[in-house]
Every structure is written in structure tokens, then in C-alpha cells.
Amino acid sequence: MREDLLGFLLGALEPDEERRIVEALLRDPDLRAELERLRESLRPLQQSEEVFEPPADLVFKTMSGIPERIVENEPFVGAETSVGDTGAGDAGATGEEKQPKNAVSGLSPMPVPATSSPWRWMDAFATVAATTVLAGLVLPGILRERASSRSVACQEQLRTAGTALFEFLTHSTDSRFPQLEVDGPEAFAGRYATALAEAGLISFERPLWCPSLDIPVAWQHRPLPSHAELHQASPAHLAFLQEGAGGHYAYSLGVRDQGRYFAPRFESRPYFAILADSPLDRFSGSGEAHEGRGFNILFEDGHVAFAAQPNAFDWGDHPFLNRSGEVEAGVDRNDAILAPSPMPPFALIRNR
Amino acid sequence: MSTKPIALNSDTALIADEELLCLYKQTGDRELFETLVRRYQREIFSYLRRYLGDAEQADDAFQGTFLQVHLKCEQFDNDRRFRPWLYAIATNQAIDVQRRNKRHRMASLDRAGKGDDSDGQWSEKLIGDFVDPLVEAASRENGLWIREAVESLTDSMKQAVHLVYYQGMKYREAADTLGIPVGTVKSRLHAAVQRLTTQWGETHEEEIDSDNRPANQSG
Numbered sequence: 001m002r003e004d005l006l007g008f009l010l011g012a013l014e015p016d017e018e019r020r021i022v023e024a025l026l027r028d029p030d031l032r033a034e035l036e037r038l039r040e041s042l043r044p045l046q047q048s049e050e051v052f053e054p055p056a057d058l059v060f061k062t063m064s065g066i067p068e069r070i071v072e073n074e075p076f077v078g079a080e081t082s083v084g085d086t087g088a089g090d091a092g093a094t095g096e097e098k099q100p101k102n103a104v105s106g107l108s109p110m111p112v113p114a115t116s117s118p119w120r121w122m123d124a125f126a127t128v129a130a131t132t133v134l135a136g137l138v139l140p141g142i143l144r145e146r147a148s149s150r151s152v153a154c155q156e157q158l159r160t161a162g163t164a165l166f167e168f169l170t171h172s173t174d175s176r177f178p179q180l181e182v183d184g185p186e187a188f189a190g191r192y193a194t195a196l197a198e199a200g201l202i203s204f205e206r207p208l209w210c211p212s213l214d215i216p217v218a219w220q221h222r223p224l225p226s227h228a229e230l231h232q233a234s235p236a237h238l239a240f241l242q243e244g245a246g247g248h249y250a251y252s253l254g255v256r257d258q259g260r261y262f263a264p265r266f267e268s269r270p271y272f273a274i275l276a277d278s279p280l281d282r283f284s285g286s287g288e289a290h291e292g293r294g295f296n297i298l299f300e301d302g303h304v305a306f307a308a309q310p311n312a313f314d315w316g317d318h319p320f321l322n323r324s325g326e327v328e329a330g331v332d333r334n335d336a337i338l339a340p341s342p343m344p345p346f347a348l349i350r351n352r
Numbered sequence: 353m354s355t356k357p358i359a360l361n362s363d364t365a366l367i368a369d370e371e372l373l374c375l376y377k378q379t380g381d382r383e384l385f386e387t388l389v390r391r392y393q394r395e396i397f398s399y400l401r402r403y404l405g406d407a408e409q410a411d412d413a414f415q416g417t418f419l420q421v422h423l424k425c426e427q428f429d430n431d432r433r434f435r436p437w438l439y440a441i442a443t444n445q446a447i448d449v450q451r452r453n454k455r456h457r458m459a460s461l462d463r464a465g466k467g468d469d470s471d472g473q474w475s476e477k478l479i480g481d482f483v484d485p486l487v488e489a490a491s492r493e494n495g496l497w498i499r500e501a502v503e504s505l506t507d508s509m510k511q512a513v514h515l516v517y518y519q520g521m522k523y524r525e526a527a528d529t530l531g532i533p534v535g536t537v538k539s540r541l542h543a544a545v546q547r548l549t550t551q552w553g554e555t556h557e558e559e560i561d562s563d564n565r566p567a568n569q570s571g
Contacts, residue, residue, distance in 0.1 A: 003538035006545060012516050012523045041545055044498055044552035045517055054397035055411060059389050062415045066422050069380035215368065 005038050161208050161249065161275055162298045164201035169266050171199060177274060179263040180254055180345050185230040185238055189253055190246025190341030197224045208247035210277060219244045239342070246341025250278045250320065253337050253345045255330035261345065272300040273319045278340040295319070369434035377425050389418050396442050399519050403446045405499060409453055413445040420445065436528035443511060443529065497555070501548055509544035516541050
């Protein structure tokens with residue numbers, strides 16, 4: 001157990017192990033004391049956490065030493081790697097790649113997790129918050145540094161999506177972000193991504209997956225669903241599409257204004273969050289974006305911030321809850337709320 | 353050769369490491385390879401710099417690492433993760449560089465100066481305008497102590513500390529990198545932390561005791 005506690009302090013456990021530790025810590029005060037003792041024992045190591053900057057010419061020197069790679073009459077067929085059944089064995093050892101050229105047809109729908117209930121989602125969210133808080137007590141600075149370098153790639157992805165969103169506004173007659181339906185197949189947060197693709201602003205072939213996380217196998221090489229696919233899908237398949245369409249990100253659930261439901265209207269508010277890392281990595285079963293170290297959040301004025309924890313901002317707005325503490329559309333036009341792809345704008349409305 | 357000083361372009365920034373390497377194998381496109389080098393330059397250089405305790409050696413090992421990635425990319429198993437594979441290569445490069453350097457050092461023991469203070473990048477030596485010199489000195493001293501203490505661990509313990517503590521790897525990733533069971537990584541790291549804690553306690557409690565003794569007597 002001490003080894004796992006140490007792993008917990010260092011963020012070295014797998015999500016299921018981490019969850020077990022969190023549950024045990026919440027139950028057992030002796031274990032919490034043990035955690036503290038172990039944390040103290042890491043103190044010496046924290047004396048040497050400097051980060052070393054590479055020399056400015058390192059990439060140049062490295063690339064200068066790399067000879068040209070000779071490719072033997074192998075035409076480029078696209079970014080396809082093996083997925084699903086990986087019975088290819090150790091093909092790499094012989095240097096011969098024998099991968100299916102079109103793996104998409106072999107994909108089977110991902111099992112639909114029973115997470116569509118907002119209550120279960122919130123339970124998981126509470127666990128995530130506990131994990132983040134406990135781990136945040138002790139994470140060495142150097143790990144934060146690494147997390148921040150990973151978050152850079154994710155921020156770039158967010159900016160790409162954000163650029164598409166702002167472009168979307170220029171096509172919108174009333175300067176509103178994509179509109180989610182109140183019910184039915186288009187009543188889910190990830191509808192943002194399909195709306196951007198339909199407007200030609202992002203590629204259907206490139207759903208928004210965070211570069212620092214794994215793409216779920218069932219979604220590798222799978223394009224975004226079209227409007228027709230959403231409307232023609234069986235309930236189970238629709239759930240699968242809604243789960244993955246928004247990738248690893250969280251999107252605005254919209255706002256209520258004078259008793260009516262709207263997509264947020266663009267007002268360039270620096271406090272109004274419109275896009276972020278999802279608070280749950282639903283695909284791995286883990287609860288954390290960036291290994292629980294924080295979230296990239298894109299605001300309406302175009303700036304991206306990395307928030308260490310999904311707490312309320314200084315100005316009192318929680319990015320993943322509305323002001324009533326619910327995962328539902330904002331209670332007024334200034335109440336921003338972001339949710340993962342499958343979440344509907346109103347918790348008790350069916351979106352199948 | 354592309355030597356653009358800019359970061360990744362928006363297309364390649366979205367491609368996973370494994371996919372980039374696969375595409376590089378298929379196409380030989382140097383930009384794809386450069387994307388991988390840029391993506392990992394900070395992380396792997398920092399790892400090697402800390403492992404080797406020397407900027408110049410880290411530089412050599414970094415270049416050697418990516419040369420090996422290029423040479424061995426056909427052997428990369430697409431079912432594996434790229435990162436542990438890269439770290440395995442980097443670790444081997446570090447061991448090779450260390451071995452070469454030990455031979456070199458034995459041949460030139462009379463070299464002036466102690467390496468650790470003089471071999472850093474100029475940028476590492478930059479300090480802010482308002483650093484308290486006493487705090488800075490204590491911090492440097494403690495940093496030096498722990499570097500030497502980590503260095504004195506067995507190679508297997510040292511690798512576990514570097515990969516899990518400093519590089520922030522999961523136990524499973526470190527096990528993949530080192531080619532050993534996860535349980536072994538856990539026990540090695542735990543043993544290493546215990547040993548460092550004990551050593552730290554002995555050294556620093558003695559210091560505290562010796563600091564306190566005259567003060568108590570005179571008071």
C-alpha cells in the first residue's frame with residue numbers, strides 16, 4: 001500500500017488504482033496520516049527540481065545528424081495505423097508493415113458506458129475533484145512543468161477549435177455560437193463540433209481529440225457524424241456518436257435568457273468560457289484531463305488559460321457547473337457552463 | 353533541411369506520436385521527424401541533463417537518441433506507446449555516454465575544476481534580480497546534495513527515480529521503458545525514497561544538532 005500511496009503522490013498510478021486510493025483515503029484517517037508522512041519523505045527530492053532548458057540549436061544539430069530516410073516504393077496512403085484487433089504480432093521487428101489500408105470498416109461501436117445520467121456524472125466529478133485536490137497537495141513542481149508542456153499542444157488544439165468558432169460567428173446572423181437543440185439527436189454538447197464541420201470550418205475527418213490523450217480505439221479514423229447520421233442512428237448508436245463527436249473537449253451548453261433557451265451571443269467577455277478540456281476522460285475511465293493537473297479553457301475574448309483545478313473562477317463562475325450548481329444551460333446570459341460531448345442542455349430532457 | 357524556428361504547425365500538432373512515426377516510416381518526410389524532435393526536446397533534454405549531470409553530455413545523448421529513433425523506427429511496434437520506447441532509447445544513450453565519459457575522465461583526472469558548477473548552460477545560471485543570496489546558497493547546496501545522493505543510488509533505483517519522480521511517468525510507463533514488471537518499479541522507487549529520506553535525515557539532523565549545540569550552551 002505504501003508503494004501505491006507513493007505512486008498516488010507522484011501521479012504514477014493508473015486511473016482505477018488512483019480511484020481506489022482516493023476512496024481509501026476518504027475513509028481512513030490513518031491512511032491520510034501515512035500519506036502525509038510519505039509526502040514529507042519526498043521533501044529531499046523536492047530540493048532538486050530545476051528544469052533544464054535545451055540549447056537553442058539542439059533541434060538543428062539533431063536534424064543535421066539524421067540522414068535522409070530511403071522509402072522503398074511504398075506509396076503514402078494516409079494516416080492509418082492498425083486499430084482494433086492487433087494480431088499483427090511483431091511486424092516491426094522485420095521492418096515490413098502489413099497494415100490494413102482501410103481500418104475504418106473493421107471498427108465496432110464502442111460499448112456505451114452508463115454515464116448518461118447527470119447524477120452519476122456528478123458523482124464521478126466529485127471524485128475527480130477529490131483526486132485533484134489530494135494530488136495537488138504534493139505534486140512536485142517538475143511534474144507541473146511537464147504537464148504544462150503537454151498542455152501547450154492542447155492549447156494549440158483549443159485555439160484551432162476557437163478560431164473555427166469565431167469564424168462561425170461571422171456566418172451567424174445574430175452572432176451566436178452553435179445552437180444545441182433542446183431535445184432530440186442534436187441535443188448534446190458535442191454538437192458544436194459537428195456544426196463547425198458542417199460549416200466547413202473544421203474537417204469531418206479530424207474530430208477534436210486532445211493531443212495529450214489517447215484517441216479511443218473505436219474512434220480512431222472515424223470521422224465526425226453527419227447531420228443525417230445523427231438522425232438515422234439507432235438509440236445505442238446515437239449514444240455512441242454523441243459520446244465521441246465532441247472528442248476530449250467540453251462545450252457550452254448555452255444560456256437561458258428571460259425564460260428562453262439560446263446559444264450564447266458573442267460579446268467578447270473575458271470571463272465567459274466557451275470551450276475547455278473535458279473534466280472527464282470518459283474513454284479511459286479516468287477522471288482527469290492532463291492527468292488531473294488542470295484544464296485549458298478558451299474564453300470568449302479568445303484567450304486560453306490553464307486552470308489548475310475546476311474550481312470557481314475569481315469572479316464566481318464555475319466552468320463546469322451553472323450558477324445553480326447543475327450541469328445544465330446557464331441560468332442567465334452571463335452564466336457560462338461547459339460540458340462533455342454527450343451532455344444535453346437540460347438534464348431531464350431525452351436526447352435520444 | 354527544414355530549420356524553422358517556429359513551433360509545430362497546426363496539422364502535425366494534432367497527430368499522435370505513434371502516428372507521426374508511422375507516417376515518417378512510410379514517407380521519410382523530415383518535417384514529421386522534426387515534429388517529434390521538437391515535441392520532446394525539452395522533456396528528453398531535461399531528463400538526460402539531470403541523469404548525466406552535464407549539459408554537453410546531455411546534448412550528445414539527445415542527438416544520439418533521435419539518431420537511434422531514426423535508425424530503429426522500422427523496429428517500433430505500433431501496438432506500443434512511443435514515449436516509453438523513446439525513453440528506453442534515451443536511457444541507453446545516457447548509459448553509453450556515461451560509460452564513454454568515465455573512460456575519458458579516468459584519462460584526465462587532473463582536469464581543473466569540478467564539473468557540476470561549471471558545465472551548465474548560460475541560461476541555467478541566470479537568476480532574478482531579487483534573489484536572497486542566503487536562500488539561493490542553501491537551495492543550491494540542497495540541490496547539489498540531492499543530485500549527489502540520487503547519483504549514489506544503484507542504477508536501477510536511479511532510473512526509477514528519474515523516470516517516475518522527475519519525468520512524471522506512470523509506474524506502467526516506467527516499467528515499459530525499463531522492460532521490467534510494474535511491481536519492480538514500485539519497489540525500487542520506494543526503496544530509493546526510503547534511502548534518500550534516511551540519508552537526508554542523518555545529514556541534516558546532524559547539521560541542525562550541531563547548529564543548536566553552541567547556541568544552547570551560550571544561552
